Amino acid sequence: xxxxxxxxxxNITIPSETKYIREISSKILKILEARHIDxxxxxxxxxxxxxxVRNAIEHGNHKEKKSRVRIxxxxxxxxxxxxxxxxxxxxxxxTLPDPTHGDNLMKNSGRGVYLxxxxxxxxxxxxxxxxxKLTKYI
Amino acid sequence: MxxxxxxxxxxxVCYVEGEIDINTSPDIKKxxxxxxxxxxxxxxxxxxxxxxxxxxGLATLVEILKDMRTYGGKMKLCNLSPKIKSLFEITKLEKLxxxxxxxxxxx
Numbered sequence: 411x412x413x414x415x416x417x418x419x420x421n422i423t424i425p426s427e428t429k430y431i432r433e434i435s436s437k438i439l440k441i442l443e444a445r446h447i448d449x450x451x452x453x454x455x456x457x458x459x460x461x462x463v464r465n466a467i468e469h470g471n472h473k474e475k476k477s478r479v480r481i482x483x484x485x486x487x488x489x490x491x492x493x494x495x496x497x498x499x500x501x502x503x504x505t506l507p508d509p510t511h512g513d514n515l516m517k518n519s520g521r522g523v524y525l526x527x528x529x530x531x532x533x534x535x536x537x538x539x540x541x542x543k544l545t546k547y548i
Numbered sequence: 549m550x551x552x553x554x555x556x557x558x559x560x561v562c563y564v565e566g567e568i569d570i571n572t573s574p575d576i577k578k579x580x581x582x583x584x585x586x587x588x589x590x591x592x593x594x595x596x597x598x599x600x601x602x603x604x605g606l607a608t609l610v611e612i613l614k615d616m617r618t619y620g621g622k623m624k625l626c627n628l629s630p631k632i633k634s635l636f637e638i639t640k641l642e643k644l645x646x647x648x649x650x651x652x653x654x655x
Contacts, residue, residue, distance in 0.1 A: 428570075432571075450631055453600070453631050456600070457600075457602055460570075460602060461603055464570065509639060515641070515643065515644060516644070517607075518610060518611055521603040521606055522602075522603040524639065525603055529638075
């Protein structure tokens with residue numbers, strides 16, 4: 411099957427409410443499933459989209475319902491990308507502690523961004539740190 | 549979420565079904581608090597029917613492990629799908645948890 415010319419993209423804006431997270435990931439997964447993307451990639455994409463949208467809602471927008479999260483995904487040939495942007499002040503992703511080091515291993519949080527970095531093929535933050543682009547070769 | 553438990557020769561086997569994620573974690577934690585209130589000396593969580601785990605799910609499992617360690621209990625995980633097992637490897641949580649192939653390895 412030649413998927414090269416088959417481009418699909420969509421922009422979605424949601425209020426900062428966690429109830430929308432599953433809705434977003436289900437929508438994306440449904441499209442990818444129809445393209446017969448393998449189970450492992452589907453698992454990774456679901457996890458990374460849900461973790462990143464949740465971070466945008468909880469840490470970026472501090473669950474302020476008036477603040478929005480913008481999600482733009484694109485499937486082009488064998489490349490899946492999604493950009494997730496919140497309206498918060500941003501953060502410096504370079505200063506996040508490594509959850510696999512020392513005492514961090516026993517901590518109850520701090521693994522979300524780490525997993526996203528490991529499961530996606532590319533993770534790019536903007537300078538401000540309120541927008542992230544995830545890429546997965548499917 | 550109901551978690552089925554069985555006692556097999558002193559070993560508490562817990563069967564979790566579905567997803568261990570941000571949505572189910574509070575309920576799972578509550579269930580395990582009940583299970584651990586009996587201070588089971590040795591427990592294995594069977595993952596054969598677990599289909600998805602996220603970072604909150606991993607955090608919940610770390611909390612359960614810490615709770616068990618407060619009284620010297622031992623905890624193992626079995627029947628993890630390759631995908632879920634890989635999350636433990638990536639996060640190095642495999643160093644904290646004893647991951648075994650199946651229940652009979654814990655008996």
